[in-house]
Amino acid sequence: MPESPKTIIKVKNLTVGYGDTIVLRDVSFDVGRGEIFVVLGGSGCGKSTLLKNMIGLYRPRAGQILYDGQDIVTAEGVQRRSLLRSIGVMYQSGALFGSLTLMENVRLPLEEFTDLPDPAMDLIAAMKLQLVGLKDFGHYLPSELSGGMRKRAAIARAMVLDPQILFLDEPTAGLDPITSAEMDQLILQLAESLTMTFVIVTHELPSIFAVADRVIMLDQRAKGIVASGSPAQLRDTSTDPWVRSFFRRETTPVAIQQEDRPPHE
Amino acid sequence: MKPFTKKPSAALPGDVCRILEHNEETLYLSLTGRLDASATAQLWTPLLNLVENIAPQLLRVKADAVTYCDGAGIGLLMELARRQLKRQGQYSLNGLKEEIAHLWSQYQPEDFLEIHSTRPQPCCMPEEAGRLVVHAWQSMLDMVRFTGELTLALLHAARHPRSVRWPEVWLVMEKAGVNALFIVGLISFLIGLIMAFQATIPMRQFGVEIYVANLTALSMLRELGPLMTALLLAGRSGSAFAAELGTMKINEEIDALTTMGLAPIPFLVVTRVLATVMIMPLLSLFANLMGLVGGAVVLLSLGYPLITYINQVKAAVNLLDLTGGLAKTLIFALIVAGVGCLYGLKTRSGASAVGDSATRAVVMGIILIVIADGLFAVVYYYLGI
Ligand SMILES: Nc1ncnc2c1ncn2[C@@H]1O[C@H](COP(=O)(O)OP(=O)(O)OP(=O)(O)O)[C@@H](O)[C@H]1O
Ligand SMILES: [Mg+2]
Numbered sequence: 001m002p003e004s005p006k007t008i009i010k011v012k013n014l015t016v017g018y019g020d021t022i023v024l025r026d027v028s029f030d031v032g033r034g035e036i037f038v039v040l041g042g043s044g045c046g047k048s049t050l051l052k053n054m055i056g057l058y059r060p061r062a063g064q065i066l067y068d069g070q071d072i073v074t075a076e077g078v079q080r081r082s083l084l085r086s087i088g089v090m091y092q093s094g095a096l097f098g099s100l101t102l103m104e105n106v107r108l109p110l111e112e113f114t115d116l117p118d119p120a121m122d123l124i125a126a127m128k129l130q131l132v133g134l135k136d137f138g139h140y141l142p143s144e145l146s147g148g149m150r151k152r153a154a155i156a157r158a159m160v161l162d163p164q165i166l167f168l169d170e171p172t173a174g175l176d177p178i179t180s181a182e183m184d185q186l187i188l189q190l191a192e193s194l195t196m197t198f199v200i201v202t203h204e205l206p207s208i209f210a211v212a213d214r215v216i217m218l219d220q221r222a223k224g225i226v227a228s229g230s231p232a233q234l235r236d237t238s239t240d241p242w243v244r245s246f247f248r249r250e251t252t253p254v255a256i257q258q259e260d261r262p263p264h265e
Numbered sequence: 266m267k268p269f270t271k272k273p274s275a276a277l278p279g280d281v282c283r284i285l286e287h288n289e290e291t292l293y294l295s296l297t298g299r300l301d302a303s304a305t306a307q308l309w310t311p312l313l314n315l316v317e318n319i320a321p322q323l324l325r326v327k328a329d330a331v332t333y334c335d336g337a338g339i340g341l342l343m344e345l346a347r348r349q350l351k352r353q354g355q356y357s358l359n360g361l362k363e364e365i366a367h368l369w370s371q372y373q374p375e376d377f378l379e380i381h382s383t384r385p386q387p388c389c390m391p392e393e394a395g396r397l398v399v400h401a402w403q404s405m406l407d408m409v410r411f412t413g414e415l416t417l418a419l420l421h422a423a424r425h426p427r428s429v430r431w432p433e434v435w436l437v438m439e440k441a442g443v444n445a446l447f448i449v450g451l452i453s454f455l456i457g458l459i460m461a462f463q464a465t466i467p468m469r470q471f472g473v474e475i476y477v478a479n480l481t482a483l484s485m486l487r488e489l490g491p492l493m494t495a496l497l498l499a500g501r502s503g504s505a506f507a508a509e510l511g512t513m514k515i516n517e518e519i520d521a522l523t524t525m526g527l528a529p530i531p532f533l534v535v536t537r538v539l540a541t542v543m544i545m546p547l548l549s550l551f552a553n554l555m556g557l558v559g560g561a562v563v564l565l566s567l568g569y570p571l572i573t574y575i576n577q578v579k580a581a582v583n584l585l586d587l588t589g590g591l592a593k594t595l596i597f598a599l600i601v602a603g604v605g606c607l608y609g610l611k612t613r614s615g616a617s618a619v620g621d622s623a624t625r626a627v628v629m630g631i632i633l634i635v636i637a638d639g640l641f642a643v644v645y646y647y648l649g650i
Contacts, residue, residue, distance in 0.1 A: 099617045115306035124340040143614030162335035193364035
């Protein structure tokens with residue numbers, strides 16, 4: 001990891017909501033290049049909402065989201081397209097296209113954004129599916145897969161372009177611990193080899209400790225960030241009761257596990 | 266999918282890839298710089314063509330000057346390895362930076378010898394034909410089973426009217442009935458108008474224009490009013506039922522109902538069938554009226570007074586014509602709602618499945634309505650109605 005990562009995403013005084021309700025108020029934080037940034041918080045506190053605003057899907061009430069100084073909300077045309085090219089998103093529900101096979105789903109961003117010849121796209125898509133353990137399911141339709149398999153296929157689609165920044169909304173929820181650890185491993189590897197930046201929403205404590213460089217915790221009542229820091233900092237020093245109980249719930253077994261054997265073999 | 270286009274003219278981009286050594290056995294290449302998607306896209310075809318033409322026994326790639334290599338670049342390296350493997354040649358890749366080597370080491374060329382991207386297609390005609398027959402037979406069985414279950418559920422509902430969810434029935438009646446008034450009225454009015462108008466021309470030759478009233482009244486009441494209403498409802502509500510239940514099926518809502526002990530047919534289908542059966546005769550009555558209004562407009566414009574038209578209509582039709590027409594709509598309503606719900610419940614998974622179900626429901630609904638109408642015509646003929 002770079003010691004003091006240069007800021008790649010700067011969120012300034014962001015206020016977001018739906019209709020008359022405000023979900024998050026006046027939130028600011030920075031994400032550094034190559035950093036694995038984890039967003040935590042109780043169910044319904046606005047993590048997915050924050051993510052969708054960060055990728056420019058919704059127009060925030062107030063505030064700015066700057067990618068290398070460029071505001072995604074106001075970017076238009078070529079600028080917007082090149083911004084979108086540099087980010088990959090996995091939605092909480094997977095959002096695979098139901099009428100396309102897995103392979104076609106994964107190929108789609110390649111077709112849209114690159115000039116690679118056809119067999120190249122097939123091969124690259126197959127390689128990404130292999131990374132998530134789905135190589136033999138390329139010709140399946142999403143509806144013929146289990147929930148966890150869909151999730152993994154969605155991860156493959158999100159990272160097929162090797163974007164600079166990957167947003168993952170609960171990538172490992174519903175996966176078994178072993179697959180989940182493999183996904184963590186994959187994330188670490190991509191962050192290291194390609195200096196990819198990750199913004200991840202997750203509740204899995206083992207994942208958080210395995211990958212996260214920095215964590216922010218959102219809260220529904222405060223409508224904002226109640227804690228931020230490295231996972232160990234939050235576990236050991238936070239005074240917020242929610243944060244403490246969240247990390248206490250499982251910290252002991254995880255700590256023991258991590259001492260007993262390396263987290264990934 | 267586009268076929269792999271060979272462009273032998275495309276030159277190897279020399280700044281990225283250079284040939285270091287080339288003899289009968291060996292091809293020694295060096296790669297330089299960033300191997301990202303755009304560089305790879307330029308390199309892919311010329312490089313592979315080159316290697317394919319030379320077909321070296323040993324392909325060596327020197328990659329120590331590669332500064333960045335993402336999935337696309339790794340894909341290119343893999344393709345080279347894969348082709349060597351296929352022609353049983355050898356491949357050596359050296360000098361990859363440690364981080365990139367990590368990425369590369371996750372894959373084995375043997376895993377990618379074959380890549381399936383699309384669904385295997387069923388092959389030959391007999392197989393297809395067999396599938397079609399089996400499928401048609403299954404559909405018929407489904408329809409028979411569904412009809413049976415629906416009949417039982419309706420009988421149960423008749424014996425225990427309190428078990429029916431009436432609020433939903435009213436809602437469906439409003440959506441399928443009240444909201445359809447405009448389109449049903451408009452179409453019937455125009456049909457009455459057009460029919461009367463077309464009929465005046467031959468009738469005038471015989472000087473019996475006034476019989477246009479008889480023609481309009483008889484055909485509207487006995488045939489066109491009920492039929493047009495049924496066809497419109499098949500398109501409007503049959504498809505809506507199929508889409509609604511189909512979406513529920515896909516979202517596992519139907520499964521959820523079943524596990525809660527609520528059978529989908531009494532819970533979802535009976536309400537829709539009852540609502541359609543109650544609303545269709547009323548709509549058809551309205552259609553008849555609008556058709557007659559259309560006829561009246563034509564005769565008024567020919568100079569006949571309204572009262573003459575009304576008297577002529579009264580003399581032309583009797584109550585049996587009206588009730589016979591309306592009786593048909595009860596069966597049409599059963600068909601529209603039943604077929605819509607059946608295809609909704611039969612929806613298979615996938616995003617396009619709901620659309621398919623709605624389409625099939627409309628097509629099947631229309632076919633069955635027309636068949637039923639023909640049967641009615643025969644039966645009424647023998648009954649003398
Ligand atoms: N499309 C929407 N329209 C209106 N309100 C919404 C919409 N989506 C979410 N909300 C509201 O916004 C709030 C935050 O929702 P969000 O989906 O961001 O939560 P979350 O933190 O991702 O929760 P979870 O961990 O359960 O996924 C919730 O109170 C929810 O009711
Ligand atoms: Mg969420």
